[in-house]
Amino acid sequence: MTTNAYNTSNTIATFNNVVKKYDMDGYAFTAIKNATCTIPKGEITFVYGPSGSGKSTFLNMLGLLDKPSAGEITLLGQNVLAMNDNQAADFRSKHIGFIFQSFNLIPVLSVRENVEFPLLRHPLSRRERKEKAEHYLAAVGLKDYLNRRLNEISGGQRQRVAIARALVTTPTLIIADEPTANLDSTTSDEIIHLMLAMQHQFDTSFVICTHNEKLINKSSRLIHIMDGILTDTGERP
Ligand SMILES: Nc1ncnc2c1ncn2[C@@H]1O[C@H](COP(=O)(O)OP(=O)(O)O)[C@@H](O)[C@H]1O
Ligand SMILES: [Mg+2]
Secondary structure: OOHHHHHHHEEEEEEEEEEEEEEEEEEEEEEEEEEEEEEEEOOOOEEEEEOOOOOOHHHHHHHHHHHHHEEEEEOOOHHHHHHHHHHHHHHHHHEEEEEEEOOOOOOEEEHHHHHHHHHOOOOOHHHHHHHHHHHHHHHHHOOOOOOOHHHHHHHHHHHHHHHHHHHOOOOOOOEOOOOOOOOHHHHHHHHHHHHOOOOOOOOOOOEEOOOOOOHHOOEEEEEEOOOOEOOOOOOOO
């Protein structure tokens, strides 16, 4: 299948000749070079490349955390570059969930409170927030850990909390930047399998970047990245 075979209805995002340059004391370093790719809806896309290849730079633009230096990005059919900062923040909280390598949870809150946190921006009652959080925590296998503090659970369980937190707002897209880099290999496999299961159960879309080839699911889509050059053949590994 070629990239062109994806039409707008089954596409979440498109990158067209996207360039990202960082200013390094007056010298421009090009971290992403003319990236053109398509992120399909309702599946997991893996972005695979070594450390420093530009994975986080790519994901930050996809997640509206950073803007390209040139090129076009559309997300859910909308031109990302036309959004101001407030519109981008609003779009992010409605449509995008994030999962990070270092979990980025709030230590003073309980497991359930961490998952409720992104719902504070949504018009819901306390009870609705609590019920939603409990629903997604049960889905990731943590229904018996609702009132635990983060220092009372393992790294793998913390990443499960982060997955529930990403799912709780029912986003269209979940972006995971090296979600297993701080976990041992068995737990890493479990977390990837959980994300595959969650993608299926909640029909959301995931983009997961990793430098670990072993984690790439054989039936998922794969985008390679090397020295800022993306290769999206639209094919599976
Ligand atoms: N804010 C920044 N300023 C300057 N250079 C950066 C910045 N962020 C990343 N880079 C550089 O861009 C390249 C790609 O980085 P990154 O996207 O973080 O790669 P990866 O996530 O694949 O490890 C690296 O050479 C990195 O040093
Ligand atoms: Mg990175």
